[in-house]
Amino acid sequence: MEAFARPRVVVSKCLEFEACRYNGDVIYNDVIKKLMDYVDFVPVCPEVEIGLGTPRETIRIVKKGEDHFLLQPSTQRDVTNEMRTFSDGYLAGIIDTDGFILKTRSPSCGLKEVKVYASTEKGPAIGHSSGLFGGRVAELYSHLAIEEEGRLNNFTIRDRFYTKLFTLAAFRNILPQGLQAIKSFHEKNQFLFMAYSNPTLKVMNRILKKEQENGEERTIQLYAKAMNKLFNRTARSDSNRKVAYEIFKRFQPHLSVKEIAFFEELLQKYANKKEPFSSVATILKSYAIRFEDSEILGQTFFAPYPEILLEISDSGKGRDY
Structure with a gap:
């Protein structure tokens, strides 16, 4: 766990x-x-x-x-x-x-x-x-x-709040451990960060690549500043779909025509708000288990906070704000 x-x-x-x-x-x-x-x-x-x-x-x-x-x-x-x-x-x-x-x-x-x-x-x-x-x-x-x-x-609001809260806490915890720990943190959060802001993710990637040029202390400062910016926007439906499809492409060559068609149909249902994103994430995780893809299984995109907090009840109010 x-x-x-x-x-x-x-x-x-x-x-x-x-x-x-x-x-x-x-x-x-x-x-x-x-x-x-x-x-x-x-x-x-x-x-x-x-x-x-x-x-x-x-x-x-x-x-x-x-x-x-x-x-x-x-x-x-x-x-x-x-x-x-x-x-x-x-x-x-x-x-x-x-x-x-x-x-x-x-x-x-x-x-x-x-x-x-x-x-x-x-x-x-x-x-x-x-x-x-x-x-x-x-x-x-x-x-x-x-x-x-x-x-x-x-x-939706609760899910976004938990995601941001537990990600920030994880980052705060690893900060004292130095740049190597930050790199590991970054790798585990690649797809989650992509869902929130792909442009900011690209900035974070560049920051880490310039470690030799900027030095460790400056690199950490720049990365932390980018982290603060990352969650300024929420993970929208279209962003989630793009990330899901990016992960799906890793498994697509190993899937049957019917499996591919089923996933694409499921993704479209999510786009039309007829299926929760958890259905999409679950099938992607099942592919990762099936094909023993440890890199994907280690991604926080699938579980950014404790699963026990994932309560699907909804007041029905304030849906998209």
């Missing part, structure tokens, strides 16, 4: 860890609960950290001019500066972190869809934004795996 690195994830403390929501509740979350055996969580509640207590009066984001303020309607207290000071100080001090899971729509932790109001008076929201803490996370750590717990109910 593949040994996976344990990612380090900053998480909103109200999610599974402590009853610290404004109303004194804790939010139970199956995704986070399942991750606990595979992830080192670092819980934090920005609102408690700035002294608002539990339970507490609600806070909201209020727009004044072009600026957003974090206000407590019942007391008219302005906690904008406290939240910004805490966020900057806390985030400057985190180390060896691979990702964040933050509370959906929270005026402190939310990453998007946080309601913005015109005043502290009762009235409808006038727009949406990020929370003050969550927005700062997105600004400083966009290269890490960042999600809201609500969005992780969607299978």
